[in-house]
Amino acid sequence: MRPSLRLFQASALNPTKGLTTGPLALLPPIYLYRRLLRAHRKHLPSEMRLLGDEYVKAEFRAHRDVENPVHLIGFLTEWQLYAQKIEGDSWAGEKLDQGKVAKMSDEQLGQLYELMKAIQKRGTQGYDS
Template sequence: MAGRTVLQAAEAIERFPLLLYKRILRLHYALPKEARLMGDTYVRDEFRRHKNVEPAQALVFLKEWASYCHTLSKQLSVKGIVNKTPIGQDFSSEFIDNFSEEQLHQLLELRVEAERYLGRNEIAKLLENSNSPEQK
């Protein structure tokens, strides 16, 4: 009996990434259409990119996505909706300091797309102005 429990636990650990992935996609159904599409694409790409990573990296990856899943489920719960809890969470400066250059670039792209969705293109305009040569 105990051996069977250990085997079931091992199978549950192996299936956890898939279950987490599906749970996140189900939560995204409650988001506005554009946010859902952007979120689903991002989640799908991230889970594919991290499919064959080292166990230590996989643990960090799954921990962060589990935290996202927990936070989003609280924000989308009846209590969160009644209290008008905003969806999303700001990053701490310590968290951002640990980002690689590529991660910072991805974060900027995500922010630009989110602002386009919200009808605010402030960052996109700043980037365009900084990339264009000065006219004299």
């Protein structure tokens, strides 16, 4: 693990010295990853859990070597907010924030489209069975 990431994790574990988002400190990547998978296991139906787990694993794998602290903080912040929504069951029927969609790159919009198609595909397969 890179030294900057270790320092980031140490600061996230100690909220009096570290980076915070609102009242809570950011979780280190490994703890957040585990929290996400646990939240999926507890709060999502099996079909959604499989898709969610695959997506979380792929995203964390893709961002493993990110060195830019701004990107890392943004990545961890968004996933932590997602975990809080899943654990609070406030995600159902919620729409994406238009401000966040406007800031997305073409690649991110493509990923979002692919995710939407995968969800729709799994939804139609469930009804056909």
